[in-house]
Amino acid sequence: MSTLRSQAGGPKPGFSPASGPVSGSRRLNVRGRPPLIVILPSLLVSLILLAPLVYLVIRASDAGVDAFDMLTRARTLHIFKNTVLLAAAVVATSIIIAVPLAWLTSRTDLPGRTFWASAAVLPLVVPSYVGAMTIVAAIGPRGLLQEILSGPFGVERLPSIYGFFGAWLALSLFSYPYVFLNVKSALSGLDPAYEEAARCLGHGPWRTFFLTTLPQLRPAILAGSLLTALYTISDFGVVTLLRYDAFTRAIYMQYRSSFDRTMAAVLSLVLVAFAMGLVLTEAKIRGRGAYHRLGAGSARKMRPLPLGNWRWPSLIYCGFVLALSIGLPMSVLIYWLIRGLSRGDRVEGLGSAAWNSISVGAITALVATVAAFPIAILVVRYRGRLARTIEQICYLGYGLPGIVIALSFVFIGARYLTPLYQTLPLMVIAYTVRFLPQALGAEKTSMLQVSPRLEEAARTLGRTSFGAIRAVTAPLTRPGIAAGATLVYLTVMKELPITLLLSPTGYKTLATVIWTSTGSGNFGEAALPALILIGLSSLPAMWMALRDRTHVARQDEH
């Protein structure tokens, strides 16, 4: 379309265009120095974001040669091995669960495809430690299965779910949606022409899938896998509850059990390096492997593949996966809730815990979106070395596991910021460091849609650069700001390690109530807050999903 137009109205042949800068680079960029009102807040925020990492490095280098000694200690290697093993197993399982699910729901005539596709994402609203708790409550030593079996059959002991098995099961069941979402979007962006060509060349549906579809899905599978791996190694709740010696648990234990903070710092740095590696690789793949979305607009819809005799096995498969990943936790929670209620269990201060969760989520959402806004402007409008550096610092947050951020702010707070230690502001700062990338990402995406010509129009109409941002850019970026705020709100409510380590004494949130009740094996007490948490976090998630859908539908009309 655009090439046609430029040919029709373009210069006559023989009149070679000068070698100037491509106008594409000018489209979104504004040349010149960014105003101070943008630079100063951006610098301040990125300094705060750097604080935990800098602190850890200083702390670990205090140890000097000892640090190296700690690194090569047998225990460190053991932890490292455990973490890698867990991540690999979870990734493999997620691929096995997610790829068929994505293919069935987007390429076949599976009955109820839309239902299965939306249900497959639901595990994301279950916080991982709630999922782990339901597994303990269902098949753990004092769990449901044990109770059922011990009566009539006299089974006294079930095989232990603690350790690798439990951690693997919980993390696989609740993180496969990362692979699913990536693969599903890749599948819907694939050009059906390739598959049609393969069919014309005489290959059956199976061979076609393995020969043409799967290779094209590889970048999406890889990207999803890296996200899952990142999620696995950063997760604190599951491995701690199920007592599996991965980095996050080891760091926590080190912090709790000894005064040797250097070891905790060294372990944290190793974990951060590991996580950063994953983040960087994922970013690289995303930059390079996005070819499945290259075609403008939505590709022609392909006729769904008839499943025939495979219909029932496919349905059973989908049903099984969802029964485990969403059915099991929900029914266990409801069971314990009813049982707890009938026994007359009452959780003290649940209302205030729920209120705390909501309010701290909302405050952080506000702080993070405000803090991210000048950075979004800098990154989108004033591309340059400064902007790039600040953006990279912000994305460090993705590679900083919650426990690491929590720990460094505990140290920093206890040592340098004593008046702030164990106060709400410090906790909110720590949350912001962790979740600012989410707000920034959403704001950036939204701002990229706002043409800089609009700001320039405002400038020629008499507004200063700040005035133009306030009158034009900010209101037009509102959808992105709202989406970013929602995302931050959601994740803060579910966040565990920062809340555990940094909350003021006596300050309870839903997450900490669930944690302490589960820790003492009191599932009846944990059930209600867990359900409330799932409910509170699924409402905005649903709103976002709906919004995305209408947004996509609106785009399709063009």
Next chain:
Amino acid sequence: MTPLSSGDDLLHRGSDAPFALRATGLVKRFGPSTVVDQVNLNAVQGELVALLGPSGCGKTTTLRLIAGFEELDAGQIEISGRIVAAPGKSEPPERRQVGMVFQDGALFPHLSVAKNVGFGLPRGSDRRELVANALRMVGLSGFEDRMPHELSGGQQQRVALARAMAPNPAVILLDEPFSNLDAELRTTVRTEVREILKRAKATAILVTHDQEEALSLADRVAVMWDGRIVQDASPEELYHRPVSKKVGIFVGDAQFIPGTGIGRRVTCEMGELPSHTAVEGAVDIMIRPESLRLTLATDSVQPNATVLTRLFFGHDQLMKIELESGSTLNARMGTYGGIRPGDRVHVSVRGAVLAFPREQTA
């Protein structure tokens, strides 16, 4: 290279009106490449100047230098006699008194038509009235409460024009304002915009890569190429007396036949022709298709060409003819001639021609 004719010519043209815009010696570099190179561009009050050039020639950068979105490396920009930019001094866009109409209109999508148009007006009691006046001027009274997405492309551009003109700027800059409109609409909106600007006696600089647009719209056209202004002239002069073959080709269909110049006459296959300029030696003679006249051969008319093909457009037609030597030319003419492919014709040239000295190197 070809001789340069600069905007300074205008200084000697004896216009009494003061300059609304005077840009002298503008230079802009991006890294190693000089995108705008010693550009002079002036506009007297009420004048409509087109800056014409292929994409990437630096014309949009020139416009953005004037608006204040880029900082210049050398030169000076005066708006209404006030220096707004010089090296090391750059007034921000909001204080330059320029209005700008962007390629896609750049209407604020979250504001109504009235709020868009009133955006640049100071808060005050007469704001409503000024908005109403501006909308009346572009023929969109009653559209105050519409949102930009409820307007057609042409209406959007008219609102953009009203918005740019409402604060009564010294110069209005138009950056390819019609290129996003479809062909049919483009002609209509173009005419409307010219009328609106002329009625308001506004000074305007129009950036475009469309030579037809520049010729039909502007009082004066500056052709820009590779960062330099290669010719700055009235549309008639530019079309009939381009300074180089390349400019000739760029502003319209041009074909060249070899000839020899002696003073103000040139000889070629079609005989001796009067020339606009004095030339000596080997030349290339520029022939516009519509300047050729074909006459069917009769007893009294000696044929010197054969009609090869005909492209019929309705309002006119294009004949491809072959001269005795075997070279071919296109002739544009009315459709009532009764000349058909295969006919023997006599071809002659109307009026004086323009001849360029033959370039030695190929």
